[in-house]
Amino acid sequence: MVARVDTDGVVLRTTAVGESDLVVALFTRELGRVSAIARGARSSRRRFAGGLGLLVHSELALARRARGAELWSLEGATAIVDHGGLAADPVVLGHASYALELVRELAPPEAPDPVVLGLVLELWAALAAGPSPSLLRAFELALCDELGSAVALDRCAACSRGDDLDRGAVFDPVRGGAVCGACAPGSRGLGVRPLSPEVRRYLAAAATTPLAEAAALVVADDERAAARDLMLGFVGHLVGKPLRSVAFVAQVHAGLRPT
Ligand SMILES: [Zn+2]
Known part of the structure; x- marks a missing residue:
């Protein structure tokens, strides 16, 4: 047949x-x-x-x-x-490649999910305006959410409380995201990092902003870098191996800004 x-x-x-x-x-x-x-x-x-x-x-x-x-x-x-014209900008190409690699590694085989396809198409449409770290964060967070690995940001991944996340919180990829000050002593893995209230609010905003509007989310440079590192740690834990496109994006940035 x-x-x-x-x-x-x-x-x-x-x-x-x-x-x-x-x-x-x-x-x-x-x-x-x-x-x-x-x-x-x-x-x-x-x-x-x-x-x-x-x-x-x-x-x-x-x-x-x-x-x-x-x-x-x-x-x-x-x-x-x-949308092949996007590839003319190496940073945009890197971001688009990273998104495709995430879908390839995280989406289960033969499980129909129109939302995931929609996210990819929304990302490409938004990338026409240029690369944006906030856009990439919004894509990662929405993809993880859709695929059943939502990142905890408004509540503690361990105890589910939302009222103790601004003092002593950490980000723990293994436990699933933000971990409150009371639960933080139980987070001891290699990927555990401090989570400032500013970075947590920035990621929470990215998680709820449509991709078409995500580039408008602004944040200080340090916090943007911290949010990127946390999310790379999170998706890296989900994928379980280094992502090739991450090395590519790093190389592109190193070439553009040799600092
Ligand atoms: Zn907790």
Whole structure:
């Protein structure tokens, strides 16, 4: 039996196989995260008509011969909106790549989740105005929330109380976010860091701001850097290995600002 699914989605990663094919990791509206083989994608550029580019929202036709087979076959891909121009700015490219890597690593396979696809598309739309750390924080927090790993910011991840977070609080990726002063002695892992009220409020604001408005969230440089480090620690704990795009973004920044 051949199952056919027509849906829309984005490419998370492509891997060359053989002389002419690609294995494509996709995030689709109807199927969630899937892997598909795109036969002839490398030998004929016309075959998929630009629908397999990085940062392209595409109409996708997928087929699978046997239920439970891991690989789908990509029968067609047509660009709906091509955001590939974003890649001209290396920082924007880095942020977009980081977002795709997070979806690739954190979204479970074949679990339909239109909200996740919507977040990626909202991120790309917002990145047209330029890179923004607050936008990236809003994306991370919304993605983690959608995938069942919401970051505790308004209540203690250990005791659920919300009234003791401004004195002696820490951020503990393993326990799930903010940990109040009373519970902080129980947080002893390597990733545990102090959590100032300002950083906590900034992240809480980012968690509830639509991506289209997140770039307007302003914060002092030190607090922005602290929030970034906390969130990288959080997603790093979820993923369980170093993220390649983080090293790329760091390299880009080092190249732009050699300080
Ligand atoms: Zn507590």
